[in-house]
Amino acid sequence: MTATTVTTPSATPARTAAPLGRLLRSELRLVLRRPRTLVIFGLFALLPVVMAIGIAIAGARSGGPNGGLIASVVGNGLVLPVAALGLALTLLLLPLGVSMTAADALAGEAAHGTMRGLLLAPVSRLRLVGVKAVGVLAVALLAVAVISLVGALAGTIIVGNSAGDGGLLTLSGTAVGAGEAIGRVALAAGWTVVQLGAVGAVALAVSSLTDHPLVVLAVLLGGAIMFGVLSAIPALDWLQPYLLITGWPAIADVLRDPVPLDALADTSLKAVCYVAIGLGIALTRMGTRDA
Amino acid sequence: MTETASVTDSAGAGATNGAVTEQPPAVRARGLRKVFGKTVAVDGIDLDVPAGAVLGMLGPNGSGKTTLVRLLLGLSRPTAGHAELLGEAIPERSAHALPRVGALVEGPGFHPFLSGRENLRRCAAAEPLLATAAIPDAVDTALHRIDLVGAADRAYRGYSLGMKQRLGLAAVLLLPRDLVVLDEPTNGLDPAGTRDVRRIIGELHAAGTTVLVCSHLLAEVEATCTHVAVLQAGSVVAAGELQPLLEADGPALVVSTPRPADAVAALRSAGADAHIESADVVVDLRTLPAPEVVAALVSAGVPVHEARRRRTGLEDVFTRLTEAGPRTEARR
Numbered sequence: 001m002t003a004t005t006v007t008t009p010s011a012t013p014a015r016t017a018a019p020l021g022r023l024l025r026s027e028l029r030l031v032l033r034r035p036r037t038l039v040i041f042g043l044f045a046l047l048p049v050v051m052a053i054g055i056a057i058a059g060a061r062s063g064g065p066n067g068g069l070i071a072s073v074v075g076n077g078l079v080l081p082v083a084a085l086g087l088a089l090t091l092l093l094l095p096l097g098v099s100m101t102a103a104d105a106l107a108g109e110a111a112h113g114t115m116r117g118l119l120l121a122p123v124s125r126l127r128l129v130g131v132k133a134v135g136v137l138a139v140a141l142l143a144v145a146v147i148s149l150v151g152a153l154a155g156t157i158i159v160g161n162s163a164g165d166g167g168l169l170t171l172s173g174t175a176v177g178a179g180e181a182i183g184r185v186a187l188a189a190g191w192t193v194v195q196l197g198a199v200g201a202v203a204l205a206v207s208s209l210t211d212h213p214l215v216v217l218a219v220l221l222g223g224a225i226m227f228g229v230l231s232a233i234p235a236l237d238w239l240q241p242y243l244l245i246t247g248w249p250a251i252a253d254v255l256r257d258p259v260p261l262d263a264l265a266d267t268s269l270k271a272v273c274y275v276a277i278g279l280g281i282a283l284t285r286m287g288t289r290d291a
Numbered sequence: 292m293t294e295t296a297s298v299t300d301s302a303g304a305g306a307t308n309g310a311v312t313e314q315p316p317a318v319r320a321r322g323l324r325k326v327f328g329k330t331v332a333v334d335g336i337d338l339d340v341p342a343g344a345v346l347g348m349l350g351p352n353g354s355g356k357t358t359l360v361r362l363l364l365g366l367s368r369p370t371a372g373h374a375e376l377l378g379e380a381i382p383e384r385s386a387h388a389l390p391r392v393g394a395l396v397e398g399p400g401f402h403p404f405l406s407g408r409e410n411l412r413r414c415a416a417a418e419p420l421l422a423t424a425a426i427p428d429a430v431d432t433a434l435h436r437i438d439l440v441g442a443a444d445r446a447y448r449g450y451s452l453g454m455k456q457r458l459g460l461a462a463v464l465l466l467p468r469d470l471v472v473l474d475e476p477t478n479g480l481d482p483a484g485t486r487d488v489r490r491i492i493g494e495l496h497a498a499g500t501t502v503l504v505c506s507h508l509l510a511e512v513e514a515t516c517t518h519v520a521v522l523q524a525g526s527v528v529a530a531g532e533l534q535p536l537l538e539a540d541g542p543a544l545v546v547s548t549p550r551p552a553d554a555v556a557a558l559r560s561a562g563a564d565a566h567i568e569s570a571d572v573v574v575d576l577r578t579l580p581a582p583e584v585v586a587a588l589v590s591a592g593v594p595v596h597e598a599r600r601r602r603t604g605l606e607d608v609f610t611r612l613t614e615a616g617p618r619t620e621a622r623r
């Protein structure tokens with residue numbers, strides 16, 4: 001019994017590439033089954049819960065209107081997902097998760113010898129970068145979704161909501177309804193995904209340049225810390241507009257009334273530029289790379 | 292006369308001189324050269340593998356076998372020269388050739404946290420010629436063919452070296468191929484595994500698949516190949532059909548005797564071409580048939596412990612080709 005069916009080369013022009021949907025499904029299954037991805041998703045789910053418990057315990061004593069993003073969560077549960085996203089982003093937890101996936105995507109495949117198999121199948125090098133970028137974006141999306149949803153749940157259940165109608169109190173002191181509150185959380189989530197897209201693209205670029213996944217993490221996290229140092233030096237103020245992470249505190253803007261969009265738009269545009277540069281480098285490098 | 296030339300002469304209608312059939316060669320390399328920094332890994336290689344042949348590529352470690360295979364498959368770009376697989380230029384038209392090519396290069400590469408079966412499914416998902424509905428069956432069939440069904444659902448992480456190698460072969464066997472390239476396929480395999488590889492190469496050959504197998508196990512190549520190419524320091528020093536290469540030395544009789552010098556003297560006076568080789572006497576049977584050799588020795592009163600027909604093994608040929616040339620000259 002021959003179980004294998006092959007499209008006959010004579011009848012129709014033989015396929016030169018596997019169906020894209022099949023490749024993408026295979027990639028997503030690989031990324032989402034990788035144990036370290038699941039571990040970091042667990043961490044992402046834990047973060048808002050820990051924050052909620054901490055705030056619920058301390059909140060009774062130290063609740064105040066001018067204590068920043070985290071302090072504003074007190075009695076204001078739907079602010080928690082935004083605060084958790086902001087914290088996970090600026091403290092580099094989310095960038096770590098995305099960089100990890102990007103590190104495994106090209107450098108890791110090269111290190112395991114699995115990239116040879118893909119290129120010999122063949123999967124074209126352009127397609128390979130595209131499929132890998134989708135995998136990284138999927139992790140970014142899911143990570144942000146996990147933090148937002150668990151954050152909203154933990155915020156509502158553990159922290160509670162003194163705004164009453166299921167909405168939230170903005171940093172400007174006004175109250176908004178439930179629908180708008182959810183819209184603002186969604187805005188924060190979407191903006192965070194765009195920022196993570198930039199991190200992922202840069203990580204893919206580094207990943208295409210090395211065979212060692214750890215190098216990718218080192219470069220990305222080291223780079224982020226370096227950006228932080230550079231942005232703290234007054235003489236280098238002119239650098240600020242070009243640095244990705246210095247714009248990240250803008251996430252708190254979604255909680256102002258009305259929402260000031262200039263910083264959010266500005267950082268998103270910057271992120272799109274980083275995506276273009278990162279993917280450009282990754283594609284160029286993969287085109288000539290020995291596998 | 293250079294070594295290469297003398298070998299090509301003796302190889303007769305070898306692979307380099309073109310296949311008998313009008314089909315294009317499954318593999319064609321012209322002036323293929325690869326330089327890493329100051330190291331010349333592959334130095335202007337011309338090679339044809341006729342369609343349907345099983346070509347064993349031999350060479351000491353570092354002779355450029357793997358680099359050549361990687362160039363042929365388009366995994367790395369040549370510094371100069373060009374390659375064709377199944378009549379398609381590599382790497383420009385890789386997408387048209389590679390779906391029909393199966394390759395196991397530089398050892399098996401799989402994801403450690405996935406099971407063997409899941410790894411194979413991932414490979415199958417990327418194969419252009421495999422229909423989506425056929426993937427589960429193709430994976431099962433491949434697992435059966437390399438006898439890995441029992442371990443198919445265990446994580447690849449826990450596989451032994453031999454099992455990893457078998458899984459690598461399974462990925463090659465996911466669908467019928469026109470060309471299969473195996474780089475050291477018996478690495479880490481037990482004797483049963485080695486036999487399996489031999490059987491699989493035999494099956495592929497019978498199905499009309501061209502096979503290019505790199506090995507430093509000479510017995511392996513001798514048992515399974517129709518053609519050989521010998522690489523030395525980045526160049527092909529010999530290429531051709533296996534049989535003529537093996538018979539290049541001509542038939543000879545090896546006589547072990549306690550008095551070799553007397554034996555040589557007796558044989559030479561009987562008109563035979565004889566010389567001493569590591570305490571044994573080697574007689575060229577083209578100059579005197581075997582029964583007469585023995586008769587000449589007995590009549591000269593030379594005691595004979597043993598007389599046996601010499602089979603020139605691939606090992607002898609290989610040693611002669613990969614070591615410096617003076618013996619070739621001396622033999623003439």
